[in-house]
Amino acid sequence: MENTQYRQNKSGLSVAQQDQITAAAQILREGGTVAFPTETVYGLGADVTNPDAINKIYQIKQRPIDHPLIVHISDISHLHYWAQAIPDSAWLLANHFWPGPLTLILQRSRRIPDSVTGGQDSVGLRIPAHPVALALLDTLGPEKALAAPSANRFGRISPTTAAHVREELAAAVDMILDGGACEVGLESTIISFYDQSPKLLRPGGIAVSALESALDSPVMLAYKISQTIRTSGSLPAHYAPETPLKIYSTKHLWDRALALAAQGSRVLVMTWSDIDQSQPSDQSIQHFSMPADPITYGQQLYAKLRQFDQAAFDYMIVEALPDNPSWLAITDRLQRASYNPFDNKQN
Ligand code: TXA
Ligand code: MG
Numbered sequence: 001m002e003n004t005q006y007r008q009n010k011s012g013l014s015v016a017q018q019d020q021i022t023a024a025a026q027i028l029r030e031g032g033t034v035a036f037p038t039e040t041v042y043g044l045g046a047d048v049t050n051p052d053a054i055n056k057i058y059q060i061k062q063r064p065i066d067h068p069l070i071v072h073i074s075d076i077s078h079l080h081y082w083a084q085a086i087p088d089s090a091w092l093l094a095n096h097f098w099p100g101p102l103t104l105i106l107q108r109s110r111r112i113p114d115s116v117t118g119g120q121d122s123v124g125l126r127i128p129a130h131p132v133a134l135a136l137l138d139t140l141g142p143e144k145a146l147a148a149p150s151a152n153r154f155g156r157i158s159p160t161t162a163a164h165v166r167e168e169l170a171a172a173v174d175m176i177l178d179g180g181a182c183e184v185g186l187e188s189t190i191i192s193f194y195d196q197s198p199k200l201l202r203p204g205g206i207a208v209s210a211l212e213s214a215l216d217s218p219v220m221l222a223y224k225i226s227q228t229i230r231t232s233g234s235l236p237a238h239y240a241p242e243t244p245l246k247i248y249s250t251k252h253l254w255d256r257a258l259a260l261a262a263q264g265s266r267v268l269v270m271t272w273s274d275i276d277q278s279q280p281s282d283q284s285i286q287h288f289s290m291p292a293d294p295i296t297y298g299q300q301l302y303a304k305l306r307q308f309d310q311a312a313f314d315y316m317i318v319e320a321l322p323d324n325p326s327w328l329a330i331t332d333r334l335q336r337a338s339y340n341p342f343d344n345k346q347n
Helices: 002-010 015-029 051-061 075-081 090-097 129-142 164-168 208-215 251-264 296-308 325-338
Strands: 035-036 042-048 070-072 102-108 124-126 189-192 199-202 245-248 267-271 285-289 315-317
Touching: 015 035, 015 042, 015 129, 035 129, 035 164, 042 051, 042 070, 042 129, 042 267, 075 090, 075 124, 090 102, 164 296, 189 208, 199 285, 208 325, 245 325, 251 267, 251 315, 251 325, 267 296, 296 325
Parallel strands: 070 124, 102 189, 245 315, 267 285, 267 315
Antiparallel strands: 035 042, 102 124, 189 199
């Protein structure tokens, strides 16, 4: 445990934060739930080895019980404890990208209960790159781990600040640890090694190109066709604001906004390019300019969607993103946010 001490001292947490973490660990040991920060989004955590605590997560999130949870660990040496038959290429990615926004789907060990995996024989594991999350895991000890989905209601936008969690779940969770705004702002990349060769189940904080260059081989993009693998992010309507969200090309964006405004709708237009310069003004249209690079766009996206949701627009119109792999995760989230089961197609 010398290692643990070293990490906690190095993490730069204040005494007050350490005290909070000690209290949070106690709640978790007693079967409670704690929301905690990670570098991607806030997680809603419970002790992996306690099925009653795990059930609380499903109840709080109103999530179907066959949708598996990601298990968070603090050290790569714990991987053997929770997973088995780990391929070399999975070790390679774990060594390369952990702690970081990458989840590996592996064969579960017998220590992972059915409640965590929805009965599947695989388990999703990652080491989060956040000092509060790591200190919490270290305080719990090496034979514990935290099952944690994003700390939002099923299908809604993931929280990227403690205030988001408070707004949505405060009454339901036992404690919320505040670790500031999440640095990445989008969920982890999920890659499955369950049947050995790597398959991308969800684009996220680590670019596919970075995975491919670490592996020196291509990764199959399986996330649009994963009907048989139960990844909740693969349901079409997900990560969704309450306000209907539509994506239009740069060319049609303002025409569509003006047409909706002409029908009496209040419209929020979210762009990233400099298209806005010469646009007509209309009292019913509010314009917001997002960063033109995917890293900062990704950091801000969920917080902005929440903010605009609260401003009670009739529509959010989003400028289509560049067709470039570095925008893959953001494009994926916006497409799911825009999905309307009453439309025949995604906008
Ligand atoms: O960045 C993240 O991954 C955040 C933070 C809190 O770590 N967590 C997160 O969890 O996004 P959640 O539950 O909202 O999304 C996890 C996704 C779900 O779509 C789930 O179905 C999938 O991971 N998943 C988990 N275990 C799986 C497994 N064994 N096989 C296939 N998919 C799995
Ligand atoms: Mg989620």
